[in-house]
Amino acid sequence: MDPKPVPAARATRRAGKHTRQVLFDAATELFLEHGEAVSIARICTAADAHPNQVTYYYGSKEKLFVEVACAAILRAGKQAELDAADAATIGDYTHKLVGSLLGTASPSVEIFVEAMVMTGRRGELRDLISTTLRTLHASGEAALLGTLTRTGWQLRASIDVEAKAFWSAIFGLVVQKTATGESFGYSLEEAVAVIFATLRIPDAVLNQSMN
Template identity: 40%
Template sequence: MRSRLLDAAVELFKAQGLAGVAVADIAAAAGAFPSQITYYFRTKEALFVEAACREVLYVARQAEASAAQALTGSDYNRRLVETVIGSPGLALFVEALSLTRRRQDLAPLTERTFDRLHSQGDRAYAETKAQHGWSGGDDPATTARRFWTLALGVALRDGATGATGQEAIDEMLALLRHSGAGPRAAHSQGEN
């Protein structure tokens, strides 16, 4: 039941945001009772943060799978960025981070999510680097942390300014190029 509630909630939250969804809506979509949300999650906000964290990890897995097929560093970056930037899962996670500033009891879940994003990104990048024989650049752990920091910043800024998805993608790719690190810099020797 817990998983069904999360599945139903994430779809509603992606479509309507936290404020636009009532507990009764989530329960109805999951074929559950509103009291089951309270039982499993205590509050709608706690359910939202957990759903957002789960969704951004799903987006990260999709990005890793897409980027693993890249033959060059620039294609690796492009695939990562196009999968992550503009995804509803990233937008939900940005909203969850904002919520946890007011609800510190929910912060441990976002902290664990950051740990997983960074460690899984580190692992995926290191594996792709080794698979293609790419060398140079920052270590994979630094690269993964930088990527997610930039992605969240771009999502926050562009969400507030109403930038298009393509503008956000272009901005993120430019930031990765100008950071002097990341997959592109690390892969530049493999692209020659």
């Protein structure tokens, strides 16, 4: 018995989802490597698509960039938590967390910072950034709460404030790195020290076991 034919409308939707995803994947790779300056033409060449398809599926290159940046920073945040999951002490936990975000994940953090700056000129994109920040902060709160539960570490501010302070410090360090390039003066140890100071983690706590 011949398979039931797929209705034309459903086939069109599937093709549209595929094209949208291919554009997103191509843009992700290029934006992470080169930043927002990548042209629509270059994205379309990589995706084997047409420039009008970027407009059709995303509205503009800027919206595509912001969507890519938001997805990238959420992946980076999850990966950083995984990278720090086996830490033995609070100091080691923070070191691994920051090392992940300012190391292998730094392109993701950098394009999200670019995207945040872009929303100052493109107000219609702010909801994407705001939603992503809320998700980041909520995830940070959950991770911090898990750390507190295991160690008994007492925060000096509310947990939501501490989570926001952590990400604000990370973004600030990345802005400095982006602005100064090779002259960026922070080693990983110094960057971690900035985070310690921002979160006001006492020295006596840093060697505390995570178990």
